[in-house]
Amino acid sequence: MADLKDRVEGLRKAFEAEALKVGDAKSLEELRTAFLGRKKGHVTLLFEDLKTVPAEGKREAGRLINELKESVTVRLDAIEGQLSLAWPSVSGTSAEAKLDLTLPGRKKYVGAAHPLVLFQQEIENVFLGMGFTIEEGPEIETDYYNFEALNFPPHHPARDSWDTLYIKDDLLLRTHTSPVQIRVMEKKKPPIRIIIPGRVFRRETPDPTHLPMFMQIEGLVVDEGATFAHLKGTLEYFIRALFGEKIKVRFRPSFFPFTEPSAEVDIECIVCGGQDKSCRVCSGTGWKEILGSGMVDPQVLKNVNIDPEKYSGWAFGLGIDRTAMFAYGITEMRHFYENDLRFIRQFGAK
Amino acid sequence: MKISLDWIREFVTVDIPRQELLDRLTMIGLVADTVEERDGDAVLDLETYANRPDTLGHLGVAREIGAMLELSLKEKSWPLAELPQATTEIADVQISSENLCPRYCGLVVRDVPVGPSPDWLRRRVEAMGLRPINNVVDVSNYVLFATAQPIHTFDFGKIGGGKIVVRKAKRGETLKDLDGRTLELAADMLVIADESRPVALAGVIGGEASGITDATRDVFIESANFDPVSIRKTAKKLGLSTDASYRFERGADVGFAPQAALMAASLLTQMGGQASRGLIDVYPKPHKPKSVRLRLRRIAELLGVDVPESFVVEVLGRLGFRVEAAHKGSWRVEVPTFRVDVGREADLIEEVARFYGYDRIPSEFSPVRSFDLSVNRKRERLGRIRQTLLGQGFDEVINWSFADPEREAAAGSGLQPVDVQNPISSRASVLRTTLVPGLLENAAWNLNRGLEGVHVFELGNVFYWEGEKHREELRLGLVSTGLLPGAGWTSGPAETDFYVLKGALEALMEALRFEPFAFEERDHAYFEEGRALALLYKGQPVGCLGILRKSLAAAASVDRTVFAAEIDLTGLFEKTPKPFQYAPVPRFPGVSRDLSFLLDRGVAYQEIGKVLAKLNLPLLEGFELRDRFSGPSIPADKVSLTVRFRFRHPQRTLVAEEVDRVEQDIVGHLRSAMNIQLREGKIDNRTRAN
Structure with a gap:
C-alpha cells in the first residue's frame, strides 16, 4: 500500500516535470500517451496493479489513482488550451518567436442598453440612495386618476396643457405619471417616499422637442412636517448629483393644479452658460427649465383621505427624454425612438 | 399674454x-x-x-x-358725458339662465361718430398684435386687454325692440358671426338675443348683423360675467377660441363688470358719444366674498421658513386682499373677486411665498423617518432580464406604444386592439398588441442603414380588449437577424440562427430562476409553419419563438431570415419559482463520457431527456450536446450526435466500472426507446486513447 502511494507521488512529480517541458502539440500527445495511454500509460498500469492490492487497501488506493488520473487529465487539457493560443515554444525575440502583441484584442460583444433606460436608472439611483422606493402604474388610466383626483376640475382650461389621447370617454392614455401618486396614496399611509418612472402620452404634434409619447419620472413625499425647504434641498441635491456640484439651480413660482405652492426648477444652461443670445437650448436666458414641483395640493390629499392638517407633501416631475437631451446635447427627441443602433450603442456599448 | x-x-x-x-x-x-x-x-x-x-x-x-x-396702483378717473335719459328707458336686459350668466351690465352710448381711433388707442391695439378697426371696436379691445374683462359692443339700432335677453339657444337657431361663419347653435349654448333672435354667442363672439359698422350711431356696451364651463363647452364644440372666450373660460372678475362698461362708455363719450344715464346691472345673486383663515404657524409649517407677520399683511394687502387679524397668529383674509384662483389657506401661502421669494426659502434635506423595506420583485427581475440579454449581445430599443391597425392585423397576435379615439395619425390609431412588428421595423431601419445584423429586445406593454375590459400586459420581445456582432480577426462573421435566440431565452429563464422550463413545438401566427416553439413554465405557455413568417418580413422590406420571440412577463411574473437554495460544491471528481450515435431524423433531441428522466440514474449529473452533424458519411435519414454525459457520486470518487455500468444502461434504454445506433469506435472517455 505504502509502496503504491509512493509510486503515485513519484508519478505525479514526474508528470509535473515533463508537463513543464511541453511546447507543442506533438510533445503534448507524447506526454498524454505516456501517462494515460490505454495499454502502457503509467496511470493505466497503476489501475492494472490495483487488482493485486489487498481488499482492505483497495478503496483508498483506487481513490489515489483516480485523483492522479483526474489531475493529469485536467492539466493536459489546460496545456492543450494554452497551446491553441499559439503559446510560443520558446520565449524570445527571434523573428520566428516574434508575437505581434499589437493586434487588436478579442472582445465579447455586449449589447447596449437604451439611453433613456440608462438615464432613468441614473436618476433612480440618486433617489434610491435617499431612501425613495420605486412605484409604477398602468398606462391606460381613468379620467379620475389622471385628472380629477389631481384637482383638475372637469372642463377646466388647465387640462389644455395636458392634451389627451382618449380610448373611451372615461378612459385615456395617462398624460403624466401623477395618477400613480393617487394610486399609491390610496393604499399606503404616510410616510410615503416614492419615485414613479414610466411612459406617458400626449396629443402633441411631433416636433424636435415634443412627441406623443415620452418618459417621465416623478417623486412624492408625504409626511408630517414635509416642507417646501425639503423640496428645495432634495431637488438641489438631485440636480447636483446629475449635473455636477457647481451647477446653479433656481426655483420660481409656477402653476400645477395638483400642487400649491408650485415651483418650476431651472438650471444654468450648460450649453452656453447664458453667454449666447441665440442659444438653442436657453434662448440666451442662461436658464433651462428642468422640472416642475410643488407642495401637494391639500385637495389632492383630501381626495385620498389623508388629513392635510396633519400631513403635508411635496412632489416633482421631469421628462426623462428632455433632460437626457439637455445632458447629452441631443437636438431631436425622436432619435430616442428611431432605434438607430448607431445612436443607441454610443451610450452603452460600441 | x-x-x-x-x-x-x-x-x-x-x-x-x-x-x-x-x-x-x-x-x-x-x-x-x-x-x-x-x-x-x-x-x-x-x-x-x-x-x-x-x-x-x-x-x-x-x-x-x-x-x-411695494408701490400703490395709480388712480385713474373715467369721466362720462351723460344724457338725461336713463339706460332703462332705452334698453331692457333680462337674464333667463341665471346659472350661466351671474351678472350682466350694459348701457347705451348715443351718436358715436364711428371712425378711426386716435393715435394713442391705435398704438395700444397694435401693441397687442391686432389691427385697429374703428374706434368702437378698438375701445372694446382696449378694455379687454387693459382689464381682462371682455366687453362686447352692439349696433343698438339692430337690437330688435331694444331688448337684450340672455338665454339658451333654441333648437335649430343659427347665428352668422362677426367673421361671417354660420354657427349651428345647440340647446345648451348661451346666447345674447334680442326680442326675436340671437345677436351674439355669449362670451364667445358677436353676430354680424348687430356688429358695428360705419353706419352705426348708437352703441350698446355689454359687460357681463358668464359661467366658465358653459363658455368652454360652447367654444370647444364650435371650434372657436376668442380673446373673450379665453378669459371667460378661465373666470372673469364678476365684481369688475360695471367698471369695465363705464370705462368703455367714458372712452366713447370722449370721442363724441353720449352715454345713457345709469348702468343697467342685472346681478340676481351678488357674489359673497370668500373668506379664508390664514395662520402664521401654517406658513412656517408648509414653507419651512418663518415669514414676518408684517410682510404677510403688507403683501396680501397690496395684492388686493383684505386682511383682518382674527386671533393671535391668525387672520381672516377676504379674497377680491378678481382672484378666482384663491379659496384656501394654501393658496394664500403661495402668494406669501411668491413675494417673499422662493430663493429666500432655505434648502434642507428631506428627513427619512422610516424605510419601506418591501422588495420590488418586478424591478429586480427586469434588471436581470436586461443584464442577461445585454450580455447575450442584444441591444435594447424602445418603440411606440401606438401602431398601424393594418400592420397590427397582419402580425396576427389574435388580440383585440384598443383604438385611440383621437389619434395623431391614422397610422398610429391603435395601441400595439405585440412587440414583434416594432422590433421588425427596427431591424429594417438598421439593415437599410448598412448594419449587417440586428439583435434587439424591448420591454414594454401591449394592450388589448378582453370583453369589456382593457388589458395591459408587460412583454419582452426579441428579434435577431443577420450577422452576429463580435466577429474579429480570429473568428469570422457568423450568421444568427434560431438557436441563438433560443439560447438567449434559456439564459433568461435561468437568470430568473424560472426552472425547470420547457419548449414545445407549437405553431403561431407570427411564425412559419413547423418553425415555432412555445416556451412553457409549470406547464403553461408564457411565450413563443420561431422563424418569422416570410410575408411579415417582406412587408417590412427585410429580405433576411428573421428570428423572433415574445414573452408574456405579466403572466410569467405571476408564477412563483421555487425559492433558491444553494447546493454544496462537489467535493469528489466527476467523470465525463462522450457518446456518439446516430439518431433518426424524425426523433427530437429532447426525447433523450425524456427517456433519461424516467430512469433512476443517481450517478448521472447531467448531459450536453457536444456535436451534431449529418453528411455523406451518414445515412440520409439519420443525424450523428455526440453527447457528453457527466457522472458523479456525492460522497466518493467514482470507479471506472460503475460508470461503465451506468453508461451501458443509458445506451440500452436509448437504443430501445429511440433506436439509436452507437458509432463504431466512437466511445470516447476523455482519455482520448481509443
Missing part, C-alpha cells in the same frame, strides 16, 4: 431697469418668453397660467408689479 410696459405705466410707476424688472417678474412667476421693441415701448410675451385670468390684462399684471415693488 402680450404686456406693453408703456401701458403698464398707466396703472403703476415702473422705474427700475428693464432687465431687473424681467428678472424680478420671473421670480414671482411671470416669465417673459420674448421682448419686442416697439417705438419706445417694450412688449413682453408673458407666460400666464390657467388659474390666473387676472393676469390676462394689464391691470392685473400692474397689480403684481405693484406688490413686487
Whole structure:
C-alpha cells in the first residue's frame, strides 16, 4: 500500500516535470500517451496493479489513482488550451518567436442598453440612495386618476396643457405619471417616499422637442412636517448629483393644479452658460427649465383621505427624454425612438 | 399674454431697469418668453397660467408689479358725458339662465361718430398684435386687454325692440358671426338675443348683423360675467377660441363688470358719444366674498421658513386682499373677486411665498423617518432580464406604444386592439398588441442603414380588449437577424440562427430562476409553419419563438431570415419559482463520457431527456450536446450526435466500472426507446486513447 502511494507521488512529480517541458502539440500527445495511454500509460498500469492490492487497501488506493488520473487529465487539457493560443515554444525575440502583441484584442460583444433606460436608472439611483422606493402604474388610466383626483376640475382650461389621447370617454392614455401618486396614496399611509418612472402620452404634434409619447419620472413625499425647504434641498441635491456640484439651480413660482405652492426648477444652461443670445437650448436666458414641483395640493390629499392638517407633501416631475437631451446635447427627441443602433450603442456599448 | 410696459405705466410707476424688472417678474412667476421693441415701448410675451385670468390684462399684471415693488396702483378717473335719459328707458336686459350668466351690465352710448381711433388707442391695439378697426371696436379691445374683462359692443339700432335677453339657444337657431361663419347653435349654448333672435354667442363672439359698422350711431356696451364651463363647452364644440372666450373660460372678475362698461362708455363719450344715464346691472345673486383663515404657524409649517407677520399683511394687502387679524397668529383674509384662483389657506401661502421669494426659502434635506423595506420583485427581475440579454449581445430599443391597425392585423397576435379615439395619425390609431412588428421595423431601419445584423429586445406593454375590459400586459420581445456582432480577426462573421435566440431565452429563464422550463413545438401566427416553439413554465405557455413568417418580413422590406420571440412577463411574473437554495460544491471528481450515435431524423433531441428522466440514474449529473452533424458519411435519414454525459457520486470518487455500468444502461434504454445506433469506435472517455 505504502509502496503504491509512493509510486503515485513519484508519478505525479514526474508528470509535473515533463508537463513543464511541453511546447507543442506533438510533445503534448507524447506526454498524454505516456501517462494515460490505454495499454502502457503509467496511470493505466497503476489501475492494472490495483487488482493485486489487498481488499482492505483497495478503496483508498483506487481513490489515489483516480485523483492522479483526474489531475493529469485536467492539466493536459489546460496545456492543450494554452497551446491553441499559439503559446510560443520558446520565449524570445527571434523573428520566428516574434508575437505581434499589437493586434487588436478579442472582445465579447455586449449589447447596449437604451439611453433613456440608462438615464432613468441614473436618476433612480440618486433617489434610491435617499431612501425613495420605486412605484409604477398602468398606462391606460381613468379620467379620475389622471385628472380629477389631481384637482383638475372637469372642463377646466388647465387640462389644455395636458392634451389627451382618449380610448373611451372615461378612459385615456395617462398624460403624466401623477395618477400613480393617487394610486399609491390610496393604499399606503404616510410616510410615503416614492419615485414613479414610466411612459406617458400626449396629443402633441411631433416636433424636435415634443412627441406623443415620452418618459417621465416623478417623486412624492408625504409626511408630517414635509416642507417646501425639503423640496428645495432634495431637488438641489438631485440636480447636483446629475449635473455636477457647481451647477446653479433656481426655483420660481409656477402653476400645477395638483400642487400649491408650485415651483418650476431651472438650471444654468450648460450649453452656453447664458453667454449666447441665440442659444438653442436657453434662448440666451442662461436658464433651462428642468422640472416642475410643488407642495401637494391639500385637495389632492383630501381626495385620498389623508388629513392635510396633519400631513403635508411635496412632489416633482421631469421628462426623462428632455433632460437626457439637455445632458447629452441631443437636438431631436425622436432619435430616442428611431432605434438607430448607431445612436443607441454610443451610450452603452460600441 | 402680450404686456406693453408703456401701458403698464398707466396703472403703476415702473422705474427700475428693464432687465431687473424681467428678472424680478420671473421670480414671482411671470416669465417673459420674448421682448419686442416697439417705438419706445417694450412688449413682453408673458407666460400666464390657467388659474390666473387676472393676469390676462394689464391691470392685473400692474397689480403684481405693484406688490413686487411695494408701490400703490395709480388712480385713474373715467369721466362720462351723460344724457338725461336713463339706460332703462332705452334698453331692457333680462337674464333667463341665471346659472350661466351671474351678472350682466350694459348701457347705451348715443351718436358715436364711428371712425378711426386716435393715435394713442391705435398704438395700444397694435401693441397687442391686432389691427385697429374703428374706434368702437378698438375701445372694446382696449378694455379687454387693459382689464381682462371682455366687453362686447352692439349696433343698438339692430337690437330688435331694444331688448337684450340672455338665454339658451333654441333648437335649430343659427347665428352668422362677426367673421361671417354660420354657427349651428345647440340647446345648451348661451346666447345674447334680442326680442326675436340671437345677436351674439355669449362670451364667445358677436353676430354680424348687430356688429358695428360705419353706419352705426348708437352703441350698446355689454359687460357681463358668464359661467366658465358653459363658455368652454360652447367654444370647444364650435371650434372657436376668442380673446373673450379665453378669459371667460378661465373666470372673469364678476365684481369688475360695471367698471369695465363705464370705462368703455367714458372712452366713447370722449370721442363724441353720449352715454345713457345709469348702468343697467342685472346681478340676481351678488357674489359673497370668500373668506379664508390664514395662520402664521401654517406658513412656517408648509414653507419651512418663518415669514414676518408684517410682510404677510403688507403683501396680501397690496395684492388686493383684505386682511383682518382674527386671533393671535391668525387672520381672516377676504379674497377680491378678481382672484378666482384663491379659496384656501394654501393658496394664500403661495402668494406669501411668491413675494417673499422662493430663493429666500432655505434648502434642507428631506428627513427619512422610516424605510419601506418591501422588495420590488418586478424591478429586480427586469434588471436581470436586461443584464442577461445585454450580455447575450442584444441591444435594447424602445418603440411606440401606438401602431398601424393594418400592420397590427397582419402580425396576427389574435388580440383585440384598443383604438385611440383621437389619434395623431391614422397610422398610429391603435395601441400595439405585440412587440414583434416594432422590433421588425427596427431591424429594417438598421439593415437599410448598412448594419449587417440586428439583435434587439424591448420591454414594454401591449394592450388589448378582453370583453369589456382593457388589458395591459408587460412583454419582452426579441428579434435577431443577420450577422452576429463580435466577429474579429480570429473568428469570422457568423450568421444568427434560431438557436441563438433560443439560447438567449434559456439564459433568461435561468437568470430568473424560472426552472425547470420547457419548449414545445407549437405553431403561431407570427411564425412559419413547423418553425415555432412555445416556451412553457409549470406547464403553461408564457411565450413563443420561431422563424418569422416570410410575408411579415417582406412587408417590412427585410429580405433576411428573421428570428423572433415574445414573452408574456405579466403572466410569467405571476408564477412563483421555487425559492433558491444553494447546493454544496462537489467535493469528489466527476467523470465525463462522450457518446456518439446516430439518431433518426424524425426523433427530437429532447426525447433523450425524456427517456433519461424516467430512469433512476443517481450517478448521472447531467448531459450536453457536444456535436451534431449529418453528411455523406451518414445515412440520409439519420443525424450523428455526440453527447457528453457527466457522472458523479456525492460522497466518493467514482470507479471506472460503475460508470461503465451506468453508461451501458443509458445506451440500452436509448437504443430501445429511440433506436439509436452507437458509432463504431466512437466511445470516447476523455482519455482520448481509443
